[in-house]
Amino acid sequence: MAKTTVSVIKADVGSLVGHHTVPEPLLRIAREELRRAREEGLINSYYVFNAGDDLELLMVHRRGEGNPEIHRLAWETFRKAAEKSRSLKLYAAGQDILKTAFSGNVKGMGPGVAEMEFEERPSDPVMVFAMDKTEPGAFNYPLFRAFADPFNTAGLIIDPAMAGGFKFEVFDLMESKKIVLKCPEEMYELLALIGSPGRYVVSRIWRASDDMVCASTSTTKLSLIAGKYVGKDDPVCVVRAQHGLPAVGEILAPFMHSYFVEGWMRGSHWGPLMPVGLKDSRCTVFDGPPRLVGLGFQVCEGAIASDDSGDPMVVDLFEDVAFDLARREAMEYMAVLRRMGEFEPARLAHDAMEYTTLPKVLERLKDRFRPA
Numbered sequence: 001m002a003k004t005t006v007s008v009i010k011a012d013v014g015s016l017v018g019h020h021t022v023p024e025p026l027l028r029i030a031r032e033e034l035r036r037a038r039e040e041g042l043i044n045s046y047y048v049f050n051a052g053d054d055l056e057l058l059m060v061h062r063r064g065e066g067n068p069e070i071h072r073l074a075w076e077t078f079r080k081a082a083e084k085s086r087s088l089k090l091y092a093a094g095q096d097i098l099k100t101a102f103s104g105n106v107k108g109m110g111p112g113v114a115e116m117e118f119e120e121r122p123s124d125p126v127m128v129f130a131m132d133k134t135e136p137g138a139f140n141y142p143l144f145r146a147f148a149d150p151f152n153t154a155g156l157i158i159d160p161a162m163a164g165g166f167k168f169e170v171f172d173l174m175e176s177k178k179i180v181l182k183c184p185e186e187m188y189e190l191l192a193l194i195g196s197p198g199r200y201v202v203s204r205i206w207r208a209s210d211d212m213v214c215a216s217t218s219t220t221k222l223s224l225i226a227g228k229y230v231g232k233d234d235p236v237c238v239v240r241a242q243h244g245l246p247a248v249g250e251i252l253a254p255f256m257h258s259y260f261v262e263g264w265m266r267g268s269h270w271g272p273l274m275p276v277g278l279k280d281s282r283c284t285v286f287d288g289p290p291r292l293v294g295l296g297f298q299v300c301e302g303a304i305a306s307d308d309s310g311d312p313m314v315v316d317l318f319e320d321v322a323f324d325l326a327r328r329e330a331m332e333y334m335a336v337l338r339r340m341g342e343f344e345p346a347r348l349a350h351d352a353m354e355y356t357t358l359p360k361v362l363e364r365l366k367d368r369f370r371p372a
């Protein structure tokens with residue numbers, strides 16, 4: 001049977017009023033480009049949205065992961081949106097278009113990518129998550145909770161189909177290496193790595209009993225591509241749920257509380273992650289706090305299941321009062337951290353600041369230091 005691919009490709013191509021949000025003219029360009037691609041049969045469904053200042057393209061198709069035509073479609077869409085952005089003098093227009101010549105895959109060129117190809121089950125619920133003002137490792141914690149922590153996911157105990165546990169692929173961003181660790185047997189080793197989310201990133205998860213793929217995240221580290229600070233990487237993630245995988249509600253349960261991620265103002269601070277509905281997908285206070293949006297849909301014959309008028313049925317997962325507690329916590333933590341100003345641990349540890357613009361400031365003091 002032909003497989004289905006869910007591709008989420010995103011880029012910050014400029015935003016309205018600082019690094020705040022993606023305005024309608026840019027979203028419209030993206031919808032227009034993807035609508036045309038659907039008419040031409042390249043993709044079967046799409047949904048355009050934003051996570052703060054990031055333009056997010058959700059595409060469902062039959063062409064597999066890393067497909068050059070799908071990547072070109074995303075690349076050209078971002079280029080057109082960046083052009084519009086420049087013409088409107090939006091802020092940081094074209095920010096994530098780090099390279100100019102497209103070579104078949106947007107990975108390593110600025111945009112972030114999470115893709116998953118799979119054989120559709122009789123019913124296959126899919127969730128897509130996107131964060132702004134943080135980095136890929138920000139998904140480590142909720143993915144660990146959902147797929148490895150029996151205090152979060154009842155199915156790990158109750159559902160025999162999950163008894164074999166899950167395998168986690170972890171990227172070492174600094175050394176460009178990866179490793180696969182299996183839970184529950186190697187849970188301690190997994191935590192030893194992914195507890196440092198600035199370096200180790202959960203990139204993929206499979207059900208161990210049959211190697212069924214069930215999660216995929218973006219692993220781009222922009223500063224390592226550009227060789228300098230160019231904003232945080234604002235990651236995306238695709239997850240499948242239910243029927244022998246964690247339930248939708250088990251995957252959402254880690255977001256009942258806020259937790260801390262690196263990023264926020266100037267990519268240089270710890271901040272509380274705030275799950276929000278799409279209507280609140282914008283960054284304000286201290287360029288944040290870092291935000292998370294989540295969408296859910298059913299895949300159906302290589303497409304997103306659609307309503308009678310052909311519109312994809314996509315639900316806004318965090319547009320719900322059940323996440324008010326996490327939002328309230330995020331606001332309280334935000335106030336605590338901001339009272340500390342530029343003192344650690346509000347600001348990132350000194351070695352993490354190497355990837356920000358701080359070293360340029362310190363450079364000016366270099367010659368004034370005397371032996372002590």
Ligand code: F6R
Nearest residue numbers: 019133231232264265266267287
């Ligand atoms: C974080 C981010 C913003 C900017 C900040 C300063 O990822 O993009 O917090 O770092 O607004 O931006 P500039 O230097 O463009 O004024």
Ligand code: MG
Nearest residue numbers: 012019053092
């Ligand atoms: Mg930006």
Ligand code: MG
Nearest residue numbers: 053054132234
């Ligand atoms: Mg962003």
